[in-house]
Amino acid sequence: MPKIDLDAGSKPPRGVDAPSQLHVFVGDPPRELSIFTGVAAPEFEAGGQDRVEVRVRLGAMATEGFGWTAQAALASISNDDSDFTFATDSASVDLDPSDSVLRLKIAIAAIGGSSILHRISYTVHVLSDPIQAKITGQISWSKSFGGPTYLVTGERKPMFRVDIGQTVAIPAPEHGVAGAQFVPQASVSLSGR
Structure with missing residues (x-):
């Protein structure tokens, strides 16, 4: 056709x-x-x-x-x-x-x-389902600010955590207060090198 x-x-x-x-x-x-x-x-x-x-x-x-x-x-x-x-x-x-x-x-x-x-x-x-966003890129800084600690380099603990998403309004229940909730769409933890 x-x-x-x-x-x-x-x-x-x-x-x-x-x-x-x-x-x-x-x-x-x-x-x-x-x-x-x-x-x-x-x-x-x-x-x-x-x-x-x-x-x-x-x-x-x-x-x-x-x-x-x-x-x-x-x-x-x-x-x-x-x-x-x-x-x-x-x-x-x-x-x-x-x-x-x-x-x-x-x-x-x-x-x-x-x-x-x-x-x-x-x-x-x-x-x-909500579209899952991707996080890409590089975080860098001047050595004059210092380097990663032993927890990051030796134990491979995350140095940064980056979340992206959006805030969703939550309607007020009867006799209640309206609010908002952050709904993450992507999250990544970054370790130092």
Whole structure:
């Protein structure tokens, strides 16, 4: 089946009008709920009996084993004057194998005379584990500040610990106080050399 590739995450979006994203953390431990909406513009020119897969890169990543729901509308259109039918046969979500970016796949079909399908609106919900960030780099300092102690060099104890993550708001319980919790996404302990 031929493919039409569109990208809601590129700047500017390629072949997608008004793409939007909303990301929230739900549950304990937190999982990430992402909602994507937009209008894909495949400009699919059909004549006769044609099928094509429209693939829309959504512009965000997810972990393996994510859950999803997807809806694509123009469900079906026909015309009594010309025996012409457009249909969205299915909508599914996967990860682009090249870089793990979420991708909406819409199978569309057309039967009848020459016509163009201009736009398809879509809504996608994805539930996944938070993306694990990576920490890379080098920590260095001038020797004038001193060197690692015996605990670091002899016993190989960590000299530094670096955490990255985000602070998640915790709603106030009834008659309680709202708070916040740091949710680490990556952590590394570094030893001296």
